[in-house]
Amino acid sequence: MADEKRLMKGNEAIAEAAIRAGCKAYFGYPITPQNELTAYMAKNMLDKKRIFIQAESEVAAINMVYGAAATGARTMTSSSSPGMSLKQEGISYACGADLPCVLVNVARSGPGLGGISPGQGDYFQSTRGGGHGDYYHIVLAPKSVQEAADLTYEAFDLADKWRMPAMILADGLIGQMMEGVVLPSARDPASLPKKAWAAGHRAGTSREANHITSCWLVPEELEQNNIKRYRRYDEVKRAEVRFEEVNTEKAELIFVAYGTSSRVCLGAVEMAKKLGIELGLFRPISLWPFPDKRLAELAAKGKKFLTVEMSMGQMVEDVRLAVNGKAEVLFYGRCGGVIPSEEEVLAEARRILGK
Amino acid sequence: MADEKRLMKGNEAIAEAAIRAGCKAYFGYPITPQNELTAYMAKNMLDKKRIFIQAESEVAAINMVYGAAATGARTMTSSSSPGMSLKQEGISYACGADLPCVLVNVARSGPGLGGISPGQGDYFQSTRGGGHGDYYHIVLAPKSVQEAADLTYEAFDLADKWRMPAMILADGLIGQMMEGVVLPSARDPASLPKKAWAAGHRAGTSREANHITSCWLVPEELEQNNIKRYRRYDEVKRAEVRFEEVNTEKAELIFVAYGTSSRVCLGAVEMAKKLGIELGLFRPISLWPFPDKRLAELAAKGKKFLTVEMSMGQMVEDVRLAVNGKAEVLFYGRCGGVIPSEEEVLAEARRILGK
Amino acid sequence: MTEKTFMAGFGGQGVISLGMLWVYCAMKEGLEVTFFPFYGAEKRGGIARASVIVSDREIASPLVTSPDSCIVMNMDSLPICEEVAKQGGVMIINSSLVKNGTMRADVKAIEVACNDIAEKIGDPKIANMVMMGALSKVTGAVTLGKLEAVLKTFFPESKHKFIPLNMAAIEAGRAAV
Amino acid sequence: MTEKTFMAGFGGQGVISLGMLWVYCAMKEGLEVTFFPFYGAEKRGGIARASVIVSDREIASPLVTSPDSCIVMNMDSLPICEEVAKQGGVMIINSSLVKNGTMRADVKAIEVACNDIAEKIGDPKIANMVMMGALSKVTGAVTLGKLEAVLKTFFPESKHKFIPLNMAAIEAGRAAV
């Protein structure tokens, strides 16, 4: 039975969706602009007798997530840009130990302390592994409060399915804005399948001891382990690519944008239509795995691409890699917490098309 | 007067070169395989009455570097992969506050705790900003003990010149191996030019108070600040690209490799020559700024590229971006601490060429 | 139908509640909505602003950069609204606090003495409700037909007694334009 | 001329000093050198290995994967060396501890009873020096002409009295092959 539509902040919708997905333990540390998420968890996890801990730092929080994930529980942490940087070592460990968990970054503008306004400058960090070593993990970018809830819910499933962290990369606008949302139905954590590899609950079984570790001191063993993980990555790339297209067939120029900036571009597409100009929008939903195949197909059709980001240009590299010289890839970015307007993005597109 | 040639470990050569470059303060935390560097600094910085602190953690170490750099002093920290992950927030801050400093990563194999053998899996982290927000900093990759010393020495100058961190990205082999090295001449820290923007030494001047910060809460101001910084990045890209080429003119296939793996490839080039096969080597020395122009030129000549890394494939993305579809870019990698042999790399090249 | 509204006022004037109730009602009327509040760099005591959109279609950018309607709750908000107001758009001004109207001749300026009206009804704090009534009437985007029900979920039980007052403010706002 | 040597032995046998002194002397003789010691995954009491290269040209990979010469200091090191040894290469075996030679018929195996010889000279700890003498003679890559000077900088003053003993071990090693 579907819930009725509620008006919620993105931050709260993410929190509620996590609870409904069966999140048994949340660990976080305050940071703007995601504080409503932590506050929501504080209240509602405690009410449900699940685990909520305000950790002493982001470093502690990610390692609590690591610990909880090691026991097989669904678990989550959230933060914003500087806090995510502090979690990089822990994320690398979680990937190295193949631990499923959900990470939420409600990104702000950087670098450094920067500002508290929305930003998309954490794309590289999220998709390339800001931590050390060879690894990737799933990264999903919602464009709305509804999608923030849906993708968070799904992230728990994907994390478990592929035994890797899944990240929600939102930004301050997605976190702070209110929209209508129909929440996914609640699952009882106890109803979720048990994880045979996890630590704990050995009593009464005849299994060997389980060891959760990312340490392999024999190079050849570590290499084999990495290669096995990359095979899994290949499967993820085949199975989990998500994107949305608007008017890409007719378009002369296709915007490529995710999250907040994709909505700005959508506005520009609509405005252009009224002017008789055909623009399109290609919106990656999964930033990793990146929808490179479909972009390459569009490139082969001779489309031009204009990547629009709230950064100095990060995803544009993935677009270039996907297109591989087969089409022109341009970039338009605002940063520092400035959200581009539909008008300026349209103007840029028209400038490029000379229309 | 040039020094005589000495036999030194890479770790020690980096340390001594830093001291000679006028490093006034070193802050580090133990981690294999860079411990000799910290130990060398402990002894020699103390002997010279400069500052050596074994910090309580890598997080503290990078923030001590931040503090020392804020006073205008030449300063350095070193670590290895997991420790570098912990420094990402601090690095993002140093970039955001435009602070010059030198960072050394003697990389091991990851992800997670991984192993202590050499690795090149931190390329993304180093060149794309593992930290949050839009930023880059200089990254130099030595191939030998001599170059480790030279590039470290130079890194201090570059950091000061461009007001940004400069990183030495080495790996455990560069750090642990001994080679002959002629060290650059020593500079007295007191002889280095003063930095007008730094904190401290205001007495007797009539300057306004100096504030070192990365915080700009008005989005438009933060944006302007970022744009200014990216203009500087453009200048760095014009002025500081470094690379080495071996037999690229004649070669049918060009290896692209840096650091340790470039030496393996050099060996393969030499072995190939004996077999009458012309291979080449393109070795980026500056990983950021990446020598993309020259690679594009070579691509235009119809060369094939084989990127060889001690990772699952990271720099290969920069090669693809540089080549932009104009040439075939292949990849050969070993990881987990395995160093590829000259023989296997040659075999791969021959397989590709069908020779 | 898409109505993009930009709202601005002093911290305590209830601009945020105004925006939230507006979109809440719109949602109950079957519309798509987005509500994005933001503050200036000053965290404390600055101007509260909100981008508010209601529409019968999917909403593109939640940021209102070219508002169909502007709501100016106090003097300091006027220049901000004047900067963004769309040519031909509506600007509803709280004339209790903004005395000389707008200099933008290309917008349809409507003055509502929200504080005075609210005070007359019995509570100066519901000036924002007066404004919402006016906004509903002027734009026709949201009928506010479900407001009473919405207020019941919005307010805690203990405050339900204030609902009639709020409804009266809405009516007064409507009547004022 | 490029001589790539792979050295292996038990932790305490001085394999690391052997390699270091070898390249130190080579450097003094004007050669390019690289010395890369590595340990197995076991940090404690494992087998010490080193890749050692001396050359009159720039050295490519510092990793010795196809050694011109192998040095086998103890029993456990034998299989490791047998795995990497190059066809036609040299393998110098410490026959004091490795009793039955190598099974690799395609290498030139040379046996030197390093420990016995060292003990005879007066100190079992300088078995590695005996081996170095043999290596110098067999490969001719490094003459060790500067060894005495090198040892003076290598050892602290207090240990300079042991230099003649070391030199004697070198000579004995040379003589043994």
Next chain:
Amino acid sequence: MANKGKPVIDRERCKGCHLCVRSCPTKVFDVDETPNSWGYYPALPARAEACIACGNCYLVCPDVAATVYKL
């Protein structure tokens, strides 16, 4: 033998916290009924003549909006 003083309130800097009001031993201050341009109701030295220059108002003021002269 109390000192005599004169408190001065910088109306524009005052944020109307009224900590000075409650900490003045001689009840010098009232709350001003006219807000300043930030909307705050500043402290008003309504009975300045009672001031004994104790400095309390200055000491507790988080905004250095209260300063005191000695007469």
Next chain:
Amino acid sequence: MANKGKPVIDRERCKGCHLCVRSCPTKVFDVDETPNSWGYYPALPARAEACIACGNCYLVCPDVAATVYKL
């Protein structure tokens, strides 16, 4: 009325630290002159008959190479 015991040393697990040697109250152990296959010189219960089953050798052994039986 001392207990009587029998210490058993696992030669291959012993790392030759000789902590057992020094902590045996009745000096049961010598150091073996033949190294084990790791190159360590194990403890040797040369005077096992003196053992009073106090357990010291077991307690101090970092490698559980010394175990003790009660006779």
Next chain:
Amino acid sequence: MELIYGHPKSLKPIQTKYCPGCGHGVIHRLICEVIDELGVQDRSVIMNPVGCSIWADLYFDFDSVQVPHGRTPAGATAVKRMLPDHMVICYQGDGDLAAIGTAEIIHAANRGEKFTGIFVNNAIYGMTGGQMAPTTLVGQKATTAPYGRDPIEAGMGYPIRVCELLATLGGTKYLARGSVDSPANIRKTRQYIKKAFEAQLRGEGFGMVEILSPCPTNWQMKPGEAVDWVKSDMIPFYPLGEIKNSLEEAAK
């Protein structure tokens, strides 16, 4: 007519962004008064934390260095080591010092770094909107302790007495706890700050002054109620006074 209580020279004469009745303002002024008294404005460097006082570089008219959240003592360590003859002040909130920056304060203190800590304990995260801090009292409500801090059932931990914790460390020489709830306590706090600053100028090891400070906004109280709460609830748990004083002066 002589100005006897006037604006300190080293504090800029501008309106702060702090909320009405916020303790940060008083503490800023006290620091500047002492700086002026010691005549060290042009050789002072303040380390600004991440917290409400992030804006402090707008107000203090001397050099400043703004470091990542919690790492203030690590930054201060380096600044003081590089500028040993400067007055280095490490300003921190309770989230900054006692949560994320626990390791940094403990080790800087233990190393006996020769800067002075000013620790603003308002028992809450001010900047981020009222989350529980390590110093939040048992039962005190916060957005992340919606039913009040509960050390037992919810395992939220106990309020940490920072001075007492640091007093166990070899490197600490002067640790005092003041409060800005009343004129008398403000005067005493000023004296603690002065002692600590003077000790720093003499080159003595680590000193810190903890200051109990109201956050009316996040305590959801009027400014007057907030200072009352400092007195009624905070001071009984966090005793005022010199918690540790092993300065040479004191030894004499």
Next chain:
Amino acid sequence: MELIYGHPKSLKPIQTKYCPGCGHGVIHRLICEVIDELGVQDRSVIMNPVGCSIWADLYFDFDSVQVPHGRTPAGATAVKRMLPDHMVICYQGDGDLAAIGTAEIIHAANRGEKFTGIFVNNAIYGMTGGQMAPTTLVGQKATTAPYGRDPIEAGMGYPIRVCELLATLGGTKYLARGSVDSPANIRKTRQYIKKAFEAQLRGEGFGMVEILSPCPTNWQMKPGEAVDWVKSDMIPFYPLGEIKNSLEEAAK
């Protein structure tokens, strides 16, 4: 003939990688003895730190979770909260616990997390080859303190007495310091561990046993000399015994 001192069941019968005479081996055995005695092998989880004992998952025959350096208590917090009826052991070295992991141990202890810490204090970084640890004694040499730890001139800080530091925190219930330098002290240490484990099974809050432990390799001593040095130099500075015991049992 009855085996009275034999290999504990939950310790795997394989050769460890620890150096001859290393204290980790004894401590591993003690843990397993108590686990066996309490019959909880199949519901125990050990948190392995980064340090020489990184390999502990090879030896302990129960579940293990290996976390980043210093974050062992954060990981243990979560594991214990998710598995409240399990025995959760948080094994840490002095670098792990008292340097990089300072914040994590202090806050886990302060929250009164219901796991048991085993803190191996060998006054050195073993794994990385002998750097100074927070517990290194004044004057003790280390690769990063080549002239000995010097708190004054070089500002290297003072050795930290961890039990005493943690004792100031509200959440700690049982803190004891043992040593493996002699059979008598090993027996006592075993008792401390048992008390702490039993308290955990009863659901009582944070307990930790600190254990002074030789690192002959990095102290550059023979094993016998190393245990002597524990007695002659470490114990005088780090007093043995129950530093804090507010277990319900004790209260009775």
